[in-house]
Amino acid sequence: MADTVVTVRDIAARVGVSVTTVSNVLNGRPNVGRETRAAVLRAARELGYRPNRAAQAMRTGRTRALGLVLPDLTNPFFPELAQAVEHTARRAGLLVCLIDSQGTVEGEADGFALLMQHAVDGIIWCPLGPRQPRHLREFRGPIVLVDRPRPGYDVVQSDYAMGGRLLADHALAMGHGVVGLLSGPEQIESARQRRDGFTGAHPRALRVAWEVHVGFDGVLTPAAVDALTHRRGATLIVCGNDLIAISAIRCLTGLGVAVPGEVSVTGFDNIRWTDLVTPRLTTIAQPLGPIGAKAVEVMRERMSGAPHVGRRTLFDVALVERDSVRRLARRERRSVRGPGRARLHRETT
Amino acid sequence: MADTVVTVRDIAARVGVSVTTVSNVLNGRPNVGRETRAAVLRAARELGYRPNRAAQAMRTGRTRALGLVLPDLTNPFFPELAQAVEHTARRAGLLVCLIDSQGTVEGEADGFALLMQHAVDGIIWCPLGPRQPRHLREFRGPIVLVDRPRPGYDVVQSDYAMGGRLLADHALAMGHGVVGLLSGPEQIESARQRRDGFTGAHPRALRVAWEVHVGFDGVLTPAAVDALTHRRGATLIVCGNDLIAISAIRCLTGLGVAVPGEVSVTGFDNIRWTDLVTPRLTTIAQPLGPIGAKAVEVMRERMSGAPHVGRRTLFDVALVERDSVRRLARRERRSVRGPGRARLHRETT
DNA sequence: GCTGTGTAGTGTAACGTTTCACTACCGGGA
DNA sequence: TCCCGGTAGTGAAACGTTACACTACACAGC
Numbered sequence: 001m002a003d004t005v006v007t008v009r010d011i012a013a014r015v016g017v018s019v020t021t022v023s024n025v026l027n028g029r030p031n032v033g034r035e036t037r038a039a040v041l042r043a044a045r046e047l048g049y050r051p052n053r054a055a056q057a058m059r060t061g062r063t064r065a066l067g068l069v070l071p072d073l074t075n076p077f078f079p080e081l082a083q084a085v086e087h088t089a090r091r092a093g094l095l096v097c098l099i100d101s102q103g104t105v106e107g108e109a110d111g112f113a114l115l116m117q118h119a120v121d122g123i124i125w126c127p128l129g130p131r132q133p134r135h136l137r138e139f140r141g142p143i144v145l146v147d148r149p150r151p152g153y154d155v156v157q158s159d160y161a162m163g164g165r166l167l168a169d170h171a172l173a174m175g176h177g178v179v180g181l182l183s184g185p186e187q188i189e190s191a192r193q194r195r196d197g198f199t200g201a202h203p204r205a206l207r208v209a210w211e212v213h214v215g216f217d218g219v220l221t222p223a224a225v226d227a228l229t230h231r232r233g234a235t236l237i238v239c240g241n242d243l244i245a246i247s248a249i250r251c252l253t254g255l256g257v258a259v260p261g262e263v264s265v266t267g268f269d270n271i272r273w274t275d276l277v278t279p280r281l282t283t284i285a286q287p288l289g290p291i292g293a294k295a296v297e298v299m300r301e302r303m304s305g306a307p308h309v310g311r312r313t314l315f316d317v318a319l320v321e322r323d324s325v326r327r328l329a330r331r332e333r334r335s336v337r338g339p340g341r342a343r344l345h346r347e348t349t
Numbered sequence: 350m351a352d353t354v355v356t357v358r359d360i361a362a363r364v365g366v367s368v369t370t371v372s373n374v375l376n377g378r379p380n381v382g383r384e385t386r387a388a389v390l391r392a393a394r395e396l397g398y399r400p401n402r403a404a405q406a407m408r409t410g411r412t413r414a415l416g417l418v419l420p421d422l423t424n425p426f427f428p429e430l431a432q433a434v435e436h437t438a439r440r441a442g443l444l445v446c447l448i449d450s451q452g453t454v455e456g457e458a459d460g461f462a463l464l465m466q467h468a469v470d471g472i473i474w475c476p477l478g479p480r481q482p483r484h485l486r487e488f489r490g491p492i493v494l495v496d497r498p499r500p501g502y503d504v505v506q507s508d509y510a511m512g513g514r515l516l517a518d519h520a521l522a523m524g525h526g527v528v529g530l531l532s533g534p535e536q537i538e539s540a541r542q543r544r545d546g547f548t549g550a551h552p553r554a555l556r557v558a559w560e561v562h563v564g565f566d567g568v569l570t571p572a573a574v575d576a577l578t579h580r581r582g583a584t585l586i587v588c589g590n591d592l593i594a595i596s597a598i599r600c601l602t603g604l605g606v607a608v609p610g611e612v613s614v615t616g617f618d619n620i621r622w623t624d625l626v627t628p629r630l631t632t633i634a635q636p637l638g639p640i641g642a643k644a645v646e647v648m649r650e651r652m653s654g655a656p657h658v659g660r661r662t663l664f665d666v667a668l669v670e671r672d673s674v675r676r677l678a679r680r681e682r683r684s685v686r687g688p689g690r691a692r693l694h695r696e697t698t
Numbered sequence: 699g700c701t702g703t704g705t706a707g708t709g710t711a712a713c714g715t716t717t718c719a720c721t722a723c724c725g726g727g728a
Numbered sequence: 729t730c731c732c733g734g735t736a737g738t739g740a741a742a743c744g745t746t747a748c749a750c751t752a753c754a755c756a757g758c
Contacts, residue, residue: 007744018708023746031706053467054406055744058713063403065446065467073432074621079422083449090448090459095467097414098447099439100432110439118402118414118444246625272423273622276595356714367738372716380736404714407743701757708751713744721738728731 006049014043026051057119065095066299067115067123069108073100075217075243076271077288078126081146084292085124092300094121101128103217109133122299129187142302146295148190152310154302156295158286159314160190164197166284166319167238167266172205175328176236176264180227181211182248184240191216191240194268198238209234218243220251228252235263235328242267242274245281249324260326270320279323286317355398363392375400406468414444415648416464416472418457422449424566424592425620426637427475430495433641434473441649443470450477452566458482471648478536491651495644497539501659503651505644507635508663509539513546515633515668516587516615521554524677525585525613529576530560531597533589540565540589543617547587558583567592569600577601584612584677591616591623594630598673609675619669628672635666 008026012019017036024032025040032040043049057063066089070078086096097120099111105128112133115123122142127150145155171179181198184191191213199208212227214220218241220228228237228251237252239245245267249259259265260279267274270285294313302308357375361368366385373381374389381389392398406412415438419427435445446469448460454477461482464472471491476499494504520528530547533540540562548557561576563569567590569577577586577600586601588594594616598608608614609628616623619634643662651657 005744008746009744019745020709020747021707024707027746031704033706036706050466052407052744054403054412055713056746057403058401058407058715059744059746061713068447073422073428076425076428079425079428082447083422083451086447086449087451087456090456090463093463095463096447098417098431098435098445100435102432102436107436107439114439114442114444117399250625273625276599276622276626278627354714357716358714368715369717369739370737373737376716380734382736385736401714404743405716407713407745408715408717410743699758703754703756705754706752709749711748712746716742718741719739722736724733724735726732728729 005052006047007052008049010047011040011043011049014047015039061119062121062303063119064093065097065118065120066296067097067099067111067120067125069099069101069111069115069123069125071101071108071126071128072103072217076273077147077216077241077269080288081126081292084289085146085296088293088296092296094296094300103128103215105129105131105133109135112136112139115139121303124295124299129185130189142299142308144295144299144302146291148188149193149312150189154298154308154311154313156291156298156313157190157315158291158317160193160317161197161200162314163268163284163286163317164194164199165201166317167268168198168201168206170282170319170321170325171236171238171266172202174236174264174325175330175333176325177205177333178207178209178233179236179238180209180231180234182224182227182237182239182244183211183213184216184244186213188216194240214240214244216241216243218247220244220247224248225251228257229255231263235332236325237263237265239265239267242269242271242281242283245283245324246273246277249277249279249281260324264325266325274320275322282322282325283320284317285320287315291315354401355396356401357398359396360389360392360398363396364388410468411470412468413442414446414467414469415645416446416448416460416469416474418448418450418460418464418472418474420450420457420475420477421452421566425622426496426565426590426618429637430475430641433638434495434645437642437645441645443645443649452477452564454478454480454482458484461485461488464488470652473644473648478534479538491648491657493644493648493651495640497537498542498661499538503647503657503660503662505640505647505662506539506664507640507666509542509666510546510549512617512633512635512666513543513548514550515666516617517547517550517555519631519668519670519674520585520587520615521551523585523613523674524679524682525674526554526682527556527558527582528585528587529558529580529583531573531576531586531588531593532560532562533565533593535562537565543589563589563593565590565592567596569593569596573597574600577606578604580612584681585674586612586614588614588616591618591620591630591632594632594673595622595626598626598628598630609673613674615674623669624671631671631674632669633666634669636664640664 008019008022012022025037089096101107108128124144126146127148145153147157149155183195209232212224214224252259267281267283270283274281274283357368357371361371374386438445450456457477473493475495476497494502496506498504532544558581561573563573594614601608616630616632619632623630623632
């Protein structure tokens with residue numbers, strides 16, 4: 001009601017008790033009588049009391065704020081995650097402080113520094129790479145990783161090995177025997193998990209003709225374009241994520257190669273735009289919302305004293321079958337067993 | 350170096366001055382000798398001093414944190430904006446606290462409440478609608494709007510009237526005379542600006558056959574589907590944003606209507622995915638990065654005492670011409686002057 | 699009657715920073 | 729000599745909250 005700020009002292013004065021008692025009530029501590037408790041609560045409501053977080057933070061050392069450090073909000077993978085994290089955190093009364101490193105290690109380091117100055121209670125982090133950001137060790141407080149594991153940290157992510165397996169099963173079922181890999185960055189663990197899940201599933205039936213690494217932002221390197229141009233026997237291009245797959249499809253069609261007519265493509269993530277592209281992309285769907293929510297949950301456990309055990313929480317993924325993988329006819333299947341390059345070259349011209 | 354936290358007191362003790370002097374040095378205040386200043390700075394660096402933001406906040410009432418309240422991170426419009434805001438804010442030493450209301454007024458209200466508890470220094474806000482969120486008035490501190498104006502607030506946005514005009518010019522140049530409008534929400538000012546810019550540009554040459562309002566998330570209502578089915582003479586569908594346009598194209602092709610063969614479509618925003626869809630979308634590009642950066646800049650001016658003047662900062666936009674608008678032949682142009690419905694019906698079957 | 703235990707509540711010292719009011723000293727002008 | 733103004737620096741009181749160490753009282757058991 002008043003324009004001035006209401007403090008515990010005001011409540012204490014109005015009810016006629018000490019500030020300690022007010023504090024005890026407000027924090028749900030025992031040793032307060034029923035009626036006193038009710039009176040304090042009522043006074044707080046009537047006066048429009050809002051706890052001063054800064055003062056609380058200074059006294060307790062806890063800010064009730066979380067850091068969320070992401071590589072790139074421009075990749076549609078992350079907004080969905082961020083949305084879930086923010087929503088779940090807010091329901092728990094936690095504020096989310098966002099850092100978007102824009103893919104640079106300096107951005108990541110600066111972000112951490114800022115979060116530490118503000119003494120966030122914990123950090124939910126999707127690491128850029130294996131390099132340890134400056135000053136990170138100085139952060140006292142729980143860190144929970146999302147999507148990308150790192151030795152010694154808790155992580156919440158999709159079961160990428162499962163995703164890779166699903167993709168491999170599908171490839172086989174559609175008659176593909178030789179594939180090319182347009183994997184995500186080599187130094188990102190989750191990119192390796194996707195790849196290894198795929199290659200490990202049917203090591204004999206599925207031959208990897210080549211592998212090229214590109215960024216998760218889908219920008220194709222010259223090496224990638226070259227691989228897409230020659231393909232060396234691959235009838236299916238397995239991409240590290242949807243952005244890469246979409247770029248690959250555009251590159252291929254630009255090259256005059258029909259997708260999936262001449263070569264099939266798969267993605268990973270099932271971002272919103274995968275059924276926009278032509279052909280609609282066959283990919284792996286992962287539950288981004290639940291992953292974000294779970295990350296906050298794990299964080300809350302850690303914040304309330306649960307010991308750090310380096311646990312890994314995995315979510316099931318699912319194959320989303322659309323139009324970018326063609327079922328190979330019997331004679332086509334045979335042809336891929338040959339020496340590859342020469343035959344293929346002929347086929348694609 | 351030490352595991353324990355370093356305070357101004359520690360610096361004072363080491364240098365042999367009072368904490369006041371240390372504080373004065375650290376805050377660049379006068380009345381400190383050259384050498385003393387240097388000594389304090391050195392000690393601070395050597396001890397690894399980091400100011401305790403909570404204590405500062407309590408004393409000064411300023412947190413050096415900003416709120417960013419957005420309707421929906423899932424709409425690719427916003428991540429780009431958020432990225433720019435966060436980046437610019439961080440360069441100025443400001444932390445960005447994210448609220449994603451997920452399109453609900455309760456979410457928005459809860460978000461504001463949380464930000465106010467944490468006493469952010471200012472709020473950058475893209476309002477959901479004209480309704481005033483609960484408790485908003487109680488927020489003391491600057492509010493800067495992005496993208497969507499509101500009477501009495503500073504706003505940074507694209508020149509949507511210009512965008513509408515550009516679209517109208519283009520429609521005319523391509524020979525379209527009768528259009529249908531799939532506008533954004535009626536209660537959102539920026540949606541109206543886009544529409545009015547279009548309709549006001551060539552009121553005589555361009556006839557609006559119908560207008561249907563849908564959400565910016567691109568989910569088509571039955572009324573919208575109906576309008577797309579019959580079209581009543583419109584040869585061009587002008588959509589409130591790209592998400593709507595993409596949905597419209599999908600709906601139309603699902604209906605067996607060729608785009609742009611039978612009907613043309615335009616979008617607005619030029620999100621990353623507009624040249625993914627078939628046909629590639631003709632749309633209006635707006636400088637999201639600069640808008641976000643400017644919003645932070647305006648906020649900083651306001652934070653450092655600049656008076657509130659309800660100023661509106663407009664950014665130029667540009668037409669991005671792609672494949673979703675067909676150039677009408679002369680006889681086609683004539684045909685749209687007729688009674689419309691009946692003729693059109695025949696054309697589309 | 700004494701001790702022990704539990705409940706209800708109080709007083710006050712922190713937390714780390716900024717800021718107000720003040721002192722000490724020096725050099726210059728009258 | 730005295731006074732004045734400026735520079736360099738100090739001490740201590742806040743800011744709003746929590747938490748520790750207390751007190752006061754009632755009631756039960758022996």
